[in-house]
Structures are given as structure tokens and as C-alpha cells.
Amino acid sequence: MAERSDIVHWVARHILPLEGEVRGWLRSRILPADIDDVVQEAYCRIAGLKQVAHIADSRAYFFQVVRNILLEQVRRAHIVRIDVVAEMDALNISDDRPSPEQEVSAHRELKRLQHLIDELPERCRQVFVLRKIEGVPQKEIARRLNITEHTVEAHVGRGLQMILKSWSQTAQQDISPRQGHERKRKRD
Amino acid sequence: MSENGNAIDAEAARWISRLDAGELPLEQRAALEGWLAQDSRHRGAFLRAQAAWQLLDRARALPVQREDAPTSLNRRRALVIGGAATAAAVSGSLFLWPRANAIETPVGEMRRVALKDGSIATVNTNSLLEVALKQDTRVLKLDKGEAWFDVAKDRARPFLVAAGKVRVRAVGTAFSVRKRDDGADVLVTEGTVETWTTEAPKDRKRVKAGSRVFVSDVAGPSQVIAAAAQVDRALAWRSGQIALDGETLEDAAAEFNRYNTRRLTIDPALEEKRFVGWFRTNEPETFAQAAAKTLNATVVVSDNEIHIAPK
Numbered sequence A: 001m002a003e004r005s006d007i008v009h010w011v012a013r014h015i016l017p018l019e020g021e022v023r024g025w026l027r028s029r030i031l032p033a034d035i036d037d038v039v040q041e042a043y044c045r046i047a048g049l050k051q052v053a054h055i056a057d058s059r060a061y062f063f064q065v066v067r068n069i070l071l072e073q074v075r076r077a078h079i080v081r082i083d084v085v086a087e088m089d090a091l092n093i094s095d096d097r098p099s100p101e102q103e104v105s106a107h108r109e110l111k112r113l114q115h116l117i118d119e120l121p122e123r124c125r126q127v128f129v130l131r132k133i134e135g136v137p138q139k140e141i142a143r144r145l146n147i148t149e150h151t152v153e154a155h156v157g158r159g160l161q162m163i164l165k166s167w168s169q170t171a172q173q174d175i176s177p178r179q180g181h182e183r184k185r186k187r188d
Numbered sequence B: 001m002s003e004n005g006n007a008i009d010a011e012a013a014r015w016i017s018r019l020d021a022g023e024l025p026l027e028q029r030a031a032l033e034g035w036l037a038q039d040s041r042h043r044g045a046f047l048r049a050q051a052a053w054q055l056l057d058r059a060r061a062l063p064v065q066r067e068d069a070p071t072s073l074n075r076r077r078a079l080v081i082g083g084a085a086t087a088a089a090v091s092g093s094l095f096l097w098p099r100a101n102a103i104e105t106p107v108g109e110m111r112r113v114a115l116k117d118g119s120i121a122t123v124n125t126n127s128l129l130e131v132a133l134k135q136d137t138r139v140l141k142l143d144k145g146e147a148w149f150d151v152a153k154d155r156a157r158p159f160l161v162a163a164g165k166v167r168v169r170a171v172g173t174a175f176s177v178r179k180r181d182d183g184a185d186v187l188v189t190e191g192t193v194e195t196w197t198t199e200a201p202k203d204r205k206r207v208k209a210g211s212r213v214f215v216s217d218v219a220g221p222s223q224v225i226a227a228a229a230q231v232d233r234a235l236a237w238r239s240g241q242i243a244l245d246g247e248t249l250e251d252a253a254a255e256f257n258r259y260n261t262r263r264l265t266i267d268p269a270l271e272e273k274r275f276v277g278w279f280r281t282n283e284p285e286t287f288a289q290a291a292a293k294t295l296n297a298t299v300v301v302s303d304n305e306i307h308i309a310p311k
Helices: A002-027 A030-046 A058-076 A085-089 A104-116 A122-133 A139-145 A149-173 B003-021 B026-038 B040-061 B073-090 B230-234 B249-259 B286-297
Strands: B102-105 B111-114 B120-123 B126-133 B139-143 B146-150 B159-163 B167-170 B174-182 B183-190 B194-197 B205-208 B210-218 B241-248 B263-266 B272-282 B295-300 B306-308
Touching: A002 A030, A002 A058, A002 A149, A002 B040, A030 A058, A030 B003, A030 B040, A104 A149, A104 B040, A122 A139, A122 A149, A122 B040, A122 B241, A139 A149, A139 B003, A149 B003, A149 B040, A149 B073, A149 B306, B003 B026, B003 B040, B026 B040, B102 B111, B102 B120, B111 B306, B120 B126, B139 B146, B139 B174, B146 B159, B159 B174, B167 B174, B167 B183, B183 B194, B183 B205, B183 B295, B194 B210, B210 B230, B230 B241, B241 B249, B249 B263, B249 B272, B249 B286, B263 B286, B272 B286, B286 B295, B286 B306
Parallel strands: B139 B159, B263 B306
Antiparallel strands: B102 B126, B111 B120, B120 B146, B126 B139, B146 B174, B159 B167, B167 B194, B174 B183, B183 B210, B194 B205, B241 B272, B295 B306
């Protein structure tokens, strides 16, 4: 399982923080209802990787995966609005380096995590603060809050689900200021 | 996210919390493996949840607050309610139809009009619809083009659409009528309608939700075709879209030309090629580029024409 944990670590470090940018990029190209499906499919494919050590540029990789999914769907032609095709070839994301403002600063990321935890319902939030900020194990949390271990586990599950959901929603608003410029490149 | 996607995320999050609680018993372990093996989407969602869980560990760097500190719950509630109110104000952009009794749309325009009886008429490009709402009847005359009707229930006042010689009658239902040179297409999205022609008023056919029928001026209603997906596709225009599912390029061009003054023309060599996809009614050039790319053809654009030809 050593390899699996490498992949999880890589996704946490390099893929999840880019999800907002990818969703923003998708938003100008496909119907909003389809964005989740495409992102979901991208994670499926990444989950199928045997290893990630060979991926030098994770941003380019993530975009490439998403782009491949779009192209396949265009060929099957049910989900994607076809105007995607016209500009697909004009895009070459792999050498499109992130601008400084797109590099998520550690500070911003921390603020975002704080915000996600703050937005949880009260009991859930308490459990998350203890578990993730203070690093208290679930068993000990149950003792401190005087609730059953089962209840703690349920709060963790529910809270994580809410965080996953708002992760994709706040990500949608986090549009990179440069989108649109990419399209004009490499059109010959 | 689709309902399904949410359910998968919820299940993935539950597994993470179980794993975080301690070593999984053997049968739970097997259940997790089984769930992961079931569907690649489960594996994707699980990976994402694992990664999010790990990312949250970085919250350790956050200052530890006292757990019983008061929170800004009330403020958060207020925000949510404010958001809902705004959403309500923005939706429902129907405008009330003034007193005039005809709705006319130019090429490329689509209008959604609330009628006085509570019904809604969505009038497609290049159409003319005359409305007469009376005490005992509701009569709508489709002189040209196409309209979709969401009919307010009123048993005492039948809702009748007249398109040339074709008649379509409904009580409370939703359907569209598209006038053709030799008759009309009738598509039903809800309930049931009855249709006939003035030539043979006794030859009536009932058309149920999810079905379509062509009613010929001379031959009357042809066979009713049940095809819900087809009906939905044919009504994509209501959201400004054209949905193609294997139509020929020639037919696709004719569709686009209903909405645009700049004509889309196809070289005869390509006319029979078939196409699939969703397009915006007002973007024929995008469609042409996409079609050309798929068929390895070229597009020649001039002021009043977009032409697709072989390379």
C-alpha cells in the first residue's frame, strides 16, 4: 500500500488545490451540470494510476486528463457542448505555466481550510477542530465531548462530506483571472 | 453535483471516518474493498476524499481555539437566508404579456410569455402566434413558426391551438406545435392532447406525454410515435439550443437557418453526413467548425453565408 499513500499524498498536495482552476476552465466550455461528471471522471482516472513519481508537472497532467475526457465525450457526443471541439486543438495547456497569482500560497490555503472547518455545523466543527487542528484521536474526542465513539465517527463522516461538497462549490467561484488568454495561443 | 455523485461522496466520507476511527474489522475491510471494486467512480471519489482528509491535516498549523468559544452561527444563518432571497428575486424572469393579442418573433429570437389564464407560451424563432382568451374557450392561432405551451388547468375552457388546418386541443398539459407547409408537428411533454384537421374533424388522434405526431393538412394525423428522448431533444430550442442525434448535415443546416439570417450551406458531397451533439442556436459558425473538424472538411465564411466544403 506504500504506492497508494504516495498517490493520496500527491493528490492532496497537487491535484485538489487545482480543482478550482480546472472547474473554472471547464465552466466556459461545458454546461455547468456536466462539470461535476468530468471532474469525477478525472479522479477516477487518477485513482487508476499505478504510480505518480513519473509525473513532473502535475498541473499539466491534471489538465491533460480533463482534456482527454472532454475529447472522448465530444466523440461520443452526448454530454459536451460541441463548441469545445473547435477550440480544443488551439489549446496547449502543457506549457502554460501558472502565473504567480495562481500559485496557491500556503497562507491562502490555510485560510481556506479554516473557512471550511468554520462553516461546519457546530458539533461537527468541534469534532473537526479537535481531530484536525489539535490532532486528538476519535476515541479521545468521544471521551472529551462525552458522546459515543460512533457519534464522533458519524460527525467526521458527515463533516468530511460537507467539506468535499463545498470544496467543489467554492472552487467554482475561484476562477483564475487569466482564463480566456490560454485560448488564443498556438492557433496555427 | 448529480444525486448519484453526492451519494458516492457521502459513502466515501463514511469510509474515511471509519478508517480514521481505528483498524477496520475484517468483514468491514472486505466491504470496503467490495465497494471500491464495484465502480471506478467509487475509487475516484474515495481517492479524492482521502486526499481531502490528508489536506485537512495541514490545519494543524492553525491556531488552536478554545472549543467552547462562541461561534458566529447567527451571522451565518443570516447569510444563507439572504442568499435564498436573492435567488428567488432573480429567478422567474417571465414578463407579463401586454394587451396586444399577437406575439411575433423575428429570426433568432425566442420569447416566453405568460398568458392571462396562467398558461405559458414559449414562442420560437420567426413565429407568429395570435391569442384569444375568452369566457368559454382559449384559442391560439399559430400563423407561422413554432410554440410550446404549458397549459394552466381549466376544464371549463378548452385550450385550442390552430395551425393552418390542424387543430390541437388540451385541458391541462404541455405540448408544442410547429407549423409546416403541409401540416404541423405536435409534441407532447405532459398530459394528453387531441389533434385533428378542419378537413376531417372526426378523424381525431390522442397523443400522450413523450410522444409526437405529424398532422398532415390533407391526410390528417399520422401514426403517433412514442419517443420521450426525441421529444426532449426537439424542444431544446426552449433553452436556446439545437440537439442533433444522427441528423444529416443538411437537416442540421436547415435547423440553424431557422435562427440565423446568415445562411449555413453544405456542399452536396457532405449533405448526408450525420451528426450528433448539442449546439447553441445562435452559433452556426461554431457548429460549422466542429462539423468540419469531425469530417475533415473546411469552412468558408462570408458576410451572409457559412459554407462547409470538402478539403
